[in-house]
Amino acid sequence: MQTEIEIKFLVADPALGDPADSMANKLDIFLNSLTVVDHSEVELGNIYFDTRDLALRRLDMGLRIRRSNDFAEQTIKCRGEGLGGLHARPEYNGPVRGELPCLADFPATIWPQGEDLAALQAALVPQFRTDFLRRHWLIAWEGAEIELAWDRGEIVGQEGREAIDELELELKRGSAAALLTLAESLGAMPGLRLGVQSKAQRGYRLAGLGKALVARPLPQRGDLDGLSPRQQIALGLEQWQHHEQICVLQQDMAAWPDLVAGLALIAQALEHSVAMGEPAPEWNKAMAPLLAELAQLDEAGRRRWLARADYVVLQLAIIAWLWQ
Ligand SMILES: O=P(O)(O)OP(=O)(O)OP(=O)(O)O
DSSP states (O other), X not given: OEEEEEEEEEXXXXXXXXXXXXXXXXXXXXXXXXXXEEEEEEEEEEEEEEOTTOHHHHTTOEEEEEEOSSOEEEEEEOOOEEETTEEEEEEEEEEOXXXXXXXXXXXXXXSOTTOOHHHHHHTOEEEEEEEEEEEEEEEEETTEEEEEEEEEEEEEETTEEEEEXXXXXXXXXXXXXXXXXXXXXXXXXXTEEEOOSOHHHHHHHHTXXXXXXXXOOOOOHHHXXXXXXXXXXXXXXXXXXXXXXXXXXXXXXXXXXXXXXXXXHHHHHHHHHHHTTOOOOTTHHHHHHHHHHHHTOOXXXXXXXXXXXXXXHHHHHHHHHHHO
């Protein structure tokens, strides 16, 4: 078993940025400033499996077979923790013995007690696939080894296809703190947003099996009172990023007020925690000017704001603070 700890960025729609300043150029400059110990690229084809009634999805598990020219492996990713683009999930890999994954090859301890593995195995069907070119660089950073992968390709489900254009930073060795500082450095590069959904979550949606992204208002003030300031800040960040996805991926700016409500919750909860004697983090300084600025933006200004790098860095600073 290994625990995958990664931070995912989505490459923003090039129409929002300067086309002459392509991601390839920006990445070159970024990588030239770092110690790269290895680099390679590979075409990856991945088929994801589940039962027709989504038994694995309900267990929060993702099951796939990945093939390239010279290797094939089956992987199951289990329920983990997600914090606004930082994902930590236990995963198990093994050899492939046929067209279907073999569930009995994974450790018995990953399944809930009483799970009928034979029935689960018999009901497995392919649900969707992802095909992409992965270019990856192994970076030595602050005593850690971190893989930067740039994945470009597509997710194909029964209900359509979606482009993949993502950068992922995955911790190979060392501390999550190093991963977060490298992420802040990468996130300062214009044209990226934090990716809160895995490729599998996007795939389930495209297969017509996942939940649609819909606006969800914050709980009433009274219902928030049971949460600590830290929990409220985590909720505010989730709210901000969820509605950012709706604005950007679905081009639906009606989610904007809920996005701002997430930011306002972060600011209020932080004020409360500082009033209770907690030290104010560095990122606190950014909150008031940011909220004042957001209140004045017209529709075009809001769209431009969604493509800015400084708020990605702010999100990462909040994640690092929550992760401590
Ligand atoms: O290569 P991995 O295991 O990080 O998996 P992926 O195909 O990038 O998918 P995701 O990281 O979105 O689960």
